[in-house]
Amino acid sequence: MAGQAANELLSTQKASDSGLQVVLHPLPILEISDFIVRGYQRGLKGAVVGALLGQQNGREITIEHSFSCKSAKNAHGFYELDEDWFGQRLEQMKLVHKSPALDLVGWYSLVPKSGPAALHLPIHRQISAYDESAVLLGFHIEDMLAPASGDPLPITIYESNMEADDNREAEGEDKPMKDSETATKMVLRFRKRPYTTETGEAEMIAMQFIRENGANATVDSTEKHILEQFDKKIAVDDGKGKRRAVAYEDKSKKDAPTTSAEQPAANPDANLTRAEAEYMSALQAKFNAIKMMKSRLALVITYLQRLPHEFTQGQQTTAEAADLARASNGQHTIPSNNVLRHIQALATNAELVAPAEQATLEREIQRETNDVNLISMISDLVSSVNEVREAGKKFHVVESARNARTNRSGGGGGGGGGGGGGAVGPYEQLAAEFGLAGGPAFGAAAPPLPEH
Numbered sequence: 001m002a003g004q005a006a007n008e009l010l011s012t013q014k015a016s017d018s019g020l021q022v023v024l025h026p027l028p029i030l031e032i033s034d035f036i037v038r039g040y041q042r043g044l045k046g047a048v049v050g051a052l053l054g055q056q057n058g059r060e061i062t063i064e065h066s067f068s069c070k071s072a073k074n075a076h077g078f079y080e081l082d083e084d085w086f087g088q089r090l091e092q093m094k095l096v097h098k099s100p101a102l103d104l105v106g107w108y109s110l111v112p113k114s115g116p117a118a119l120h121l122p123i124h125r126q127i128s129a130y131d132e133s134a135v136l137l138g139f140h141i142e143d144m145l146a147p148a149s150g151d152p153l154p155i156t157i158y159e160s161n162m163e164a165d166d167n168r169e170a171e172g173e174d175k176p177m178k179d180s181e182t183a184t185k186m187v188l189r190f191r192k193r194p195y196t197t198e199t200g201e202a203e204m205i206a207m208q209f210i211r212e213n214g215a216n217a218t219v220d221s222t223e224k225h226i227l228e229q230f231d232k233k234i235a236v237d238d239g240k241g242k243r244r245a246v247a248y249e250d251k252s253k254k255d256a257p258t259t260s261a262e263q264p265a266a267n268p269d270a271n272l273t274r275a276e277a278e279y280m281s282a283l284q285a286k287f288n289a290i291k292m293m294k295s296r297l298a299l300v301i302t303y304l305q306r307l308p309h310e311f312t313q314g315q316q317t318t319a320e321a322a323d324l325a326r327a328s329n330g331q332h333t334i335p336s337n338n339v340l341r342h343i344q345a346l347a348t349n350a351e352l353v354a355p356a357e358q359a360t361l362e363r364e365i366q367r368e369t370n371d372v373n374l375i376s377m378i379s380d381l382v383s384s385v386n387e388v389r390e391a392g393k394k395f396h397v398v399e400s401a402r403n404a405r406t407n408r409s410g411g412g413g414g415g416g417g418g419g420g421g422g423a424v425g426p427y428e429q430l431a432a433e434f435g436l437a438g439g440p441a442f443g444a445a446a447p448p449l450p451e452h
Contacts, residue, residue, distance in 0.1 A: 055105075104130050
């Protein structure tokens, strides 16, 4: 039959749309990718199976979190979930994700591009016992092994339905007549569902953190660091039946002289604070984005400049210009209507980057700039007032000390001179400064000069 599907588990009914809407968040994709990579690196022998957590509001399902599951083969050679382990883990995950409350909405596994197979049915029936409308997120590993630029995510979301068995085997034109009262056999089939992606603020922060650390991480350095930390620790009995790991120093390495080649290179970011490091990381990300945009624009400009001159003047068709470019041995680029349409759309949409109300934006920026400058001027004014205040305090201390010395010198001179009217001479002022007021050397009147 022409309409026969290659996969017996995929639905071929042309019924009305069920209206199921699936919203996918990035954290489950990261968890699934991490599980697959770790399983490959560690030689995982079991099945790549996990549960999906989210919310279901009517016909809308959100997939927000996921966790890997423990599986084992049954008597028929198919993988099944460990019921006890899965029930306990599901309750723990529900307890963790209480606000907002998340529940089981489906499961994920490795699924070929042709669709689910019979080996997926046992686990799906187990998941359906918890949620009848559970969805299956199929991760296509073949898309990861042979990636192509511009491809969507290597996943497909399937909705399961119980449908009547339409007996897809070819029985010829003469089909046997069946009694209408005979019970119809119901089978489980899957139907592909479209999905949309959504990212929250917390997920954006997590994605930014993963991107920054993933760009700077290397497997070799990480493994070397782990081995060095492991080699520097030994198990010590603490006397209470427990063993703990303590660090020790290798004396041979400690006593050995270190050469200049063995000295680690200085890290320029070692003296930066956490806020400064994050700021530098943000600047580096913006620099990389601008650099990439510059290279892409240079590529577009080069492509346009090397087009055949007759083609740009409208004197040649695309096919003629393509033949001319192929015959030029790389001197001209081969024109493509698809690429030119994309460039035209990019040039047209470039005006959308600028805001519609440019004058309003400039006034807002000017207002913000004035506020910043005003705050800076107020801060400078407050600093100047504090400096003047400190100078006034120091001047008051100096004047108080000077007045005190003047009062002390005036009192001492009157006592030593026998009531000289309170006048202070230069000798009395000097004696007051040295603490010798009223002494015999400076307290008495100066002797008269001898007569010649």
